[in-house]
Amino acid sequence: MSLAWFLQNLLNGLSIGSVYAVFALGYTLVFSILGIINFAHGAVFTLGAYLTYVLAVGEFGLNGMLAGVTLPFKLPFALALLVGAALSGLAGVAVERMAFRPLRKRGADALLALVSSLGVALILVNFIQYLFGAEIYSFPPDILGDLPPAMLFQVGEEFVAVRTIQAVLFGVSLLMLLLLVWFIQFTKRGKALRAMAENPETASLLGINVDTFVLGTFFISGVLGGLSGTLIGVSFGLAGPYFGVSYGLKTLAVIVLGGLGSIPGAVLGGLVIGLAEAFLPPDLSSFKEAVAYALLFIVLLVRPQGLLGHNAEEKV
Amino acid sequence: MEDFIARYGFLFVTILQQALLGLSLYFPLMTGQLSLASIGFYALGGYVAAIMGTHPELAPLRETLGFFLYPLEWLVALAASTLLGVALGYPALRLRGIYLALATIAFVLTLGVVVLSLPIAGGAVGIFAIPQPFEDRLAYAWFFGPLLALTVFFLWRLERSGTGRLFFSIREDELAAAAMGVNVTARKVQAFVIGCALAGVVGAMSAPLLNTWNARQGTFDAAVACLAYVLIGGARSKWGALLGAALLVSLPELLRPLKDSRMILNGLVLVLACVYMPQGIAGLFARRRS
Numbered sequence: 215m216s217l218a219w220f221l222q223n224l225l226n227g228l229s230i231g232s233v234y235a236v237f238a239l240g241y242t243l244v245f246s247i248l249g250i251i252n253f254a255h256g257a258v259f260t261l262g263a264y265l266t267y268v269l270a271v272g273e274f275g276l277n278g279m280l281a282g283v284t285l286p287f288k289l290p291f292a293l294a295l296l297v298g299a300a301l302s303g304l305a306g307v308a309v310e311r312m313a314f315r316p317l318r319k320r321g322a323d324a325l326l327a328l329v330s331s332l333g334v335a336l337i338l339v340n341f342i343q344y345l346f347g348a349e350i351y352s353f354p355p356d357i358l359g360d361l362p363p364a365m366l367f368q369v370g371e372e373f374v375a376v377r378t379i380q381a382v383l384f385g386v387s388l389l390m391l392l393l394l395v396w397f398i399q400f401t402k403r404g405k406a407l408r409a410m411a412e413n414p415e416t417a418s419l420l421g422i423n424v425d426t427f428v429l430g431t432f433f434i435s436g437v438l439g440g441l442s443g444t445l446i447g448v449s450f451g452l453a454g455p456y457f458g459v460s461y462g463l464k465t466l467a468v469i470v471l472g473g474l475g476s477i478p479g480a481v482l483g484g485l486v487i488g489l490a491e492a493f494l495p496p497d498l499s500s501f502k503e504a505v506a507y508a509l510l511f512i513v514l515l516v517r518p519q520g521l522l523g524h525n526a527e528e529k530v
Numbered sequence: 531m532e533d534f535i536a537r538y539g540f541l542f543v544t545i546l547q548q549a550l551l552g553l554s555l556y557f558p559l560m561t562g563q564l565s566l567a568s569i570g571f572y573a574l575g576g577y578v579a580a581i582m583g584t585h586p587e588l589a590p591l592r593e594t595l596g597f598f599l600y601p602l603e604w605l606v607a608l609a610a611s612t613l614l615g616v617a618l619g620y621p622a623l624r625l626r627g628i629y630l631a632l633a634t635i636a637f638v639l640t641l642g643v644v645v646l647s648l649p650i651a652g653g654a655v656g657i658f659a660i661p662q663p664f665e666d667r668l669a670y671a672w673f674f675g676p677l678l679a680l681t682v683f684f685l686w687r688l689e690r691s692g693t694g695r696l697f698f699s700i701r702e703d704e705l706a707a708a709a710m711g712v713n714v715t716a717r718k719v720q721a722f723v724i725g726c727a728l729a730g731v732v733g734a735m736s737a738p739l740l741n742t743w744n745a746r747q748g749t750f751d752a753a754v755a756c757l758a759y760v761l762i763g764g765a766r767s768k769w770g771a772l773l774g775a776a777l778l779v780s781l782p783e784l785l786r787p788l789k790d791s792r793m794i795l796n797g798l799v800l801v802l803a804c805v806y807m808p809q810g811i812a813g814l815f816a817r818r819r820s
Binding site: 250251312313316317320322323324325326327328329330332333334335336337338340341343344459463466467470474500501503504507508510511514515518 | 564621622624625627628629631632633635636637639640643644646647750754757758761793794796797798799800801804805808
C-alpha cells in the first residue's frame, strides 16, 4: 500500500479507463441522438482492431479464408491506426443503413432496433471469423518502432513502470476526447448535432438534414469504436472475433454509470471502471469481469439516470 | 425412419426446450416489460438439478427416490427461481424499456462470473456426469412436451382471466392502468416471477439432457437467442415463442452445408425479421385474419 503501488495502479487504471471512455463515447453519441443502444458497436471495435493489425503487419493468420494472404505494403502503426479507424467508421455507417434506418423510417419500437443491431453484430463478428479465423492475433512487440517497452520512475524506494503502450493508450484517447469535445461544442456541425439530440423534428424543420447527421454520428461512433479496439488489441492482443463483444458489454456499464447520453458521464464512467478494475485486490481478480456488471446493476437500481445524467434532459 | 429420429430427435427436443425459454420471456412481455433474465434462471435451475444429481452427500436421497428425484429437482429449482425472481424483480421492475433490459443483462453476466468462482458449481469445468433418466435423447420430449403443453394451456387461461387482462392493460398503457387502480409494480413482478420460475424448471430438466452443466449455459448470446425467439415469432402472441424457436433452432441445422457462413445468415435473418416483420411471424397470421 505504498505510494508507488498507488501510483502504479492509478496509472494502469487511467490508461485503460481512458480507452473505455473513448469506446463508450461511441455508444453515447448514438444514444443521445436516437435513444438507442447500438449493440453492433462491440463488433465494430473488433473490426477496427483486426483491420489495423492487417494494415500494420501486412499478413493474415493461419485458419481464416484469407490465411496466407500478404499485403504488398505495411503501413506504419500510426497510419494503420488512422486508416483502420476510418474503415471502422464506414462500418458504422453500414450498420446504420442496415439495422437502424429502415426501422427509424417506420418509427418502430426502440427495442426492435436493439435486436436488429444484435443481428448486425452477429453478421459482422462471424464475417470477421470467416475471413480472419478464430485464432488469437497479437501485435508484434516492435509495432511501435524503436521505443523502449517501458520506462521506470523511482518513487521513494520503489519503481513505477510506465509501459510505452500505456502512454500511447492514454495519449491517443485524450486526443480523441479533446477533438470530439471541440467538434461538438465549437463547430457549427457540432451545434447541429446538439440540436438534433434536443429535438430531431425541430432540428429538421430548421434545415438540418437529419439523415446525413445520423450517418455522420454513426461514422464518428465507428471511428471511436475501431480506434479503441486497436488500442486494446495492441495492449492485450486480439483474443478472437468475439473479444469486442465482451468489451462492449463491459462498456455498457460505463455509459450507464455515467448516465446514458451524457458525454462527461461516459468519460467519468470509463475512468471509474478502469480505476475500479486496477485497484481490485489481486486475490479478488477472478471477480474482475464482474466488477463492471455489478456496478451496472447497482447503479441502475439506485440511480438509473447515472452519475452525471439529468433524467433525460441534457443530451450530447 | 430410425435414422431420421436419430438425426432430428435432439433437434426436436431442443426446439421444445428453447420454445419454453422463449415463453418464459413472454410472461414479462405480457406486461410490456422486456427482460433478458430468463437465461440466468435457466442456468440456476440447471445447477440445482446438477448438484442434486451428483453431490456425494445426497447419494442416499437419490437411492430412495429413484426416478422421483427428477420431479423433486424441478420443484427445488422452481422454489429457488421464484425466490430469486421476487428478490430481483422488486427492485428491477421499477425500471423500464432499455434500462430493464440492461439491468437483466447485468444480472445474467454477474451471475455467470459469480458461478465460476463457487466451488459447489464446479468452477470453469462445471458439473459433469449428471445422471440421465433416459438413454435416448428424444425421450426427453416426455419432460419438455407436457411442460410446454401445460404452459400454453396456462397462458390460454391466463389471457382470459382478470389477471391476464390486467397484464395487457399495463402493456397497452401503464399510466392509464395505474390510474385505474392497477398495482402496476406488483403485476409486473408477478408476470416476471412466473417467467423466472418457468425458466428455472426448464433448466432443471435440461441438466440431465445435456449431461454437463457449466457457466456457458448462461451467456449473453443465449439470452439474446431467447429474446430473438419471441421477437421473431411475435411478441404479442403466445405462439410467437414457439414459432420463433422452431425457426431459429432448425435454421442452423438446415444451413449446416454452409458451414462457417451459416451464423452470418442467422444474423441476417434477425435483421430482416426486425425490418420486414416487426410483429413477428405470428403477426403475419393475425393480419391475414383481420
